[in-house]
Amino acid sequence: MTDAGRSTASGYDSDIEAAIREHHPALITYITAGDPSLADTKAYVEALDRGGADLIELGLPFSEPVAEGATIQAAINRALEAGTTPEGFFELVADLETEAPLLVMTYYNMLLQYGAEPDVRPFVERAAEAGLSGIIVPDLPAEEADPLRAACDDTGLDLVFIIAPTTEGERLDRIMSHVSGFAYVQARLGTTGARANVSGATHDSLARLSEYDVPKAVGFGVSEGDHAAEIIDAGADGVIVGSALVDIIAAHGPAGSETASRSVASSAAPGDAAAALEAKAEELKRGARRGADSITDDHDE
């Protein structure tokens, strides 16, 4: 990825917005960097890119992930145990060549501590240099976001905000005035984690957001192609899938060059994780397209 042409070639404000608009309905995937190793993450990201992910979020692990459910907490623990550091993360990002733009999802203290003094700017500059297109910070509400918004503006990075089922009125306006790239619509109250069905709150949230022009993607609990279809049918521009992919990585156990699997009795062959991720991405992307087709059908009728 290059920094060039972020806003001009496509006619959109950023390559993240372009990725969603041009590949509508978009599939946005999340995995935790360093789970179980950064070398594995590279293979997994490339597999998701092949499988049809239009945007890829990479979690930079933080020791206190208060917004995460059990699945991603466990992934973050594995990544921290593997010694994942911010610098190792940025080197991985710089090394990746994907069609899908990349975002980093991490907690505010990780941004603050990257430089010598508590300040978000060194992190944001390094993120831009490594080739990231955007940042999501789940513990940073709009009220505290002025310093990060300014740093992102100066470097051309998008700053994505989460819209919760409880976000309404004045607060919704405030967030939507800060957001760029896309609005991350939290499908339900609670933490991240795969669920068996799509929440009714999703429909309400999308209705509240319909008057805003920014692309909307729905996450928290999305795990199957049918969910993707339903969410796109409800009016979202994209779906965000994390825990269902992290489950696949966890089920395949340690793999890759750094953690040789010879002593690990794992039920599935480690090398299959990448293939399984690619297949899952394809399933989700197909689901999203079904949702989009059903909207078209509705209009045709």
Add this chain to the structure above:
Amino acid sequence: MSMEREHDDESASGRTGTFGDYGGQYVPEALMPALQELEDAYERYVLENEDGFMDEFRERLRDFGGRPTPLQRADRLSERYDRDIYLKREDLLHGGAHKLNNALGQVLLAKYMGKERIIAETGAGQHGTATAMAAAHLDMPCEIYMGRTDVNRQRPNVYRMRMNGAEVNPVEAGSGTLKEAINETMRDWATTVERTHYVIGSVVGPHPFPKMVRDFQAVIGDETRTQIRETAGRLPDSVIACAGGGSNTMGTFHAFVPDDEVALYAVEAGGSSLEIDEDAGLAPNSATLSTGTDGVLHGAMTKLLQGTDGQIVESHSVSAGLDYAGVGPELSYLVETGRVVPATVDDDAALDGFHRLSRLEGIIPALESSHALGYLERAAGPAGETAGGHRPRDEGHGDLGDLVVVTVSGRGDKDLETVLEETETRDLEAAPDVEVFDG
């Protein structure tokens, strides 16, 4: 309630609840409306006494809690240190620690707000038991999150919570202590926020918790200030309180902050060493104010024990109630401005303080409070007899003045097993021969 030392600078962005650069609201978006609702309730009921909230709170603190607690002259300590030593006896509050002040205030507030369910985190179990008592007293369903390690080492408190009808949910993540319990309680709250109130146990977390908890605990210092003027005829030269998250510290200090002539000492757990082992992700201490660096944890900008990358490290103290990698943002601010002097007392000196108060005064203090007593010994004790620890920043020993107040934040019944185990392995000046306990 005096507001002149607040430092709110609400900007166009809506940033609020700050003390200088510290404080703020760093939480998932889903919780922001709940914090605003709580802020509104705090202003109406606590600051403005709407519907007589504060009157009911004070009445219940008196009748249910047993307030006011005494300010007692400690005669033998006064003799030992050749000055007047007074003890603020929060150990005599119902439940055996200062924690009830806050728990009762918040559970009552939740009731006024129309919430239907109480959740809380607990480390040593003192806040959990106080919350369980308050919830039973006020007829509210209550669930407590407690790290697995703490559940195992604080059994009696687990039983007390269950006796009062609370559910105790062990948290298996990480080292199974307070930090993980807070994470898990925040996750519960993010899921159930519309009908649940989260009773945070200290002056930590996002605004308005640091101010609200301080205001509920400020009764400690308000009483002390009145009591010392009645008995000694003047304000003390210095006030000493232990500091973990900082609720008894802020509760004790708040009334004295404007009194520049009163020195305020916040005594932290020095543990076994003040160095951080970054590779192991471990700080063998909980000396956040003394050694921490600025960052964001559990909703607030404050001083933290963290590695250079920003990962929070595991803290340690012989006292479970001080064992936390963060500290209240207002305390960080007061230390930064020089109003509060931080000091550390290591495990040995705290245990020594425990035994000294037990033997000289007939009061078995909590291990948390024992740190404040350990500091008293180091700063004012007979020459050549001081146990380990570190000098406070920019202050020498022996400058506490002639009139000293020490807050005994809780009683030590909960700590007896730990104290016996830890005393056996050490050479402590004030300790009895613990072998007799085996017989």
